[in-house]
Amino acid sequence: MNTLMEISFLLRGELKGDPNTPVLGVNSLERAGASEIAFLAKRDAEPSAIQAAALVVARDNPIEYPNLVYVDDPYLAFAQLLEHFFPARPCCTGVNDSARVDVDARLGQNVRLGAFVEVGAAASIGDDTEIHSGCVVYPGAVIGRSCLVYANVVIREGVVIGDHCIIHAGAVIGSDGFGFSRDSGGIPRKIPQKGKVIIGDHCEIGANTCIDRSTIEETRLENHVKLDNLVQVGHNCRIGSGSTISALTGISGSVDVGRNVIMGGQVGIADHLRIADGVMIAGKTGVSGHIKKRGIIAGNPHMDLRGWRRMHALLRNLDDYYARIRELEKQIKELEAK
Template structure:
């Protein structure tokens, strides 16, 4: 559809475009600034992303009026009060189908693969040699699973997810679901952002039971080779887990968290969005990662601090509480 048609269909009375189009074009979708083509729309919601405009090939950008003068002449500015909300509304025009065609004849299943009864298999699904798919698994359209994998009962793998070789995914896990992404209207209503990316699990990864690995808004959420994820963890959209990392039970990673290789996150560690944890870094259980952490370091606590400092702080705190208790008893 044309850009002008998409704006009319998506915005309605919720969003007002504050400028006229100086160019119209056939719109194929939404994309981030760094990968957008002249037939994509992107958006900027914070000023520090403006520097990425000079290298972007986007056909149009949703932007606030205060940033209008910083748009290159070859990009169509779409001036709106709330670019994040406008992006959410446009994303719904390009939502992809998730489930499930059940057209086995159009899928590529190796003759040595073992598929249990009750498995739902969508269109254009690939399952490699000697892979075992157990009962009540759901594989949506365009899923790819490599060789020598085990997919345990009640796993759901959403569309376009890619699973490497020798991967174990335990019961109840969901791969490639939408991330938790919404934009708010002025009235406080929550408008869903459709996630058009995918989830990728590389070779030799093991994922425990009842995990959620979200697909990306754009691009990929990726768990790299050899990493192990414990039970009941959440890896949010656009996160990247480095090679041979360990996520212990109940770890929660907010969107766009990235790690280097051989990172260890203890039980119930949580991260804020858009933080990076360096190679060979460890975070003790229940640590709250709110900032980038350098490589080869150890951290703990909330607020996060280096582990030795956290342990000394904890000892001093216990001593202080004991002193206060004794003082009250003596009085």
């Protein structure tokens, strides 16, 4: 059990209320009970409907409540509380008897391998990394320290993964890039994909996401990149640090994505494009040209968000405009006939 004072110290917050209030857990605002703490993101909540033992709020929130912990960012504080009350527990310990580790592979200290994991020759796995059942680490692949790799992930040869990365189930990293050239008879001939995939520190790769190896150089994800489930990253791409990409997005080959770019779901990006730092791309946007400066982009083909909104406002009224034009044409013909 924690007291509210201990929770306040954990969050580096400012406490208003009873420091000895017991806090047994964390829950949503709607479901938190008399022994749980919740966070308040909005400023217009009704205190009478809240049953929580205490609330974590922004420092400028004017809400009146018996127990409050003021912090800079309530949502990040909520993440800290989740980690505190639900600490990560290893899924496996040691190396499972059914795992196959090549004699030339290198395992760091406290590496944990689940059932039927296969680690190829000259592969390297860093200290405190945990790999769950059914994963395949190809020869020469490198995985850093304190990584968590969920079940049935494939990490191909020539892949280098940094420290503190999370790779969710079914992801494939280092598969061949989609490179073909047609011969004189029009038959597509495979171009060998012999490059690498380099993934920085603190990256997270979603379930069933695929990151293709480059043709000869490297596909690179810089530090703190976060990919959702079912994202496709083509060969020779670079994803800048801090960028987040939502589910079902497809990035064609040789795209250079800047730092801190945010992509909604189902975005499609054509090949060999450059996306500037800090760009936000709305869901289902089709990017067909370079985006040279920071802004919010939407539509297919892509355009500035304000332009996209104006266009859709016009489209919503298109039937009315058409009817009015037809009526004007009719009146003009009647005038001309006189």
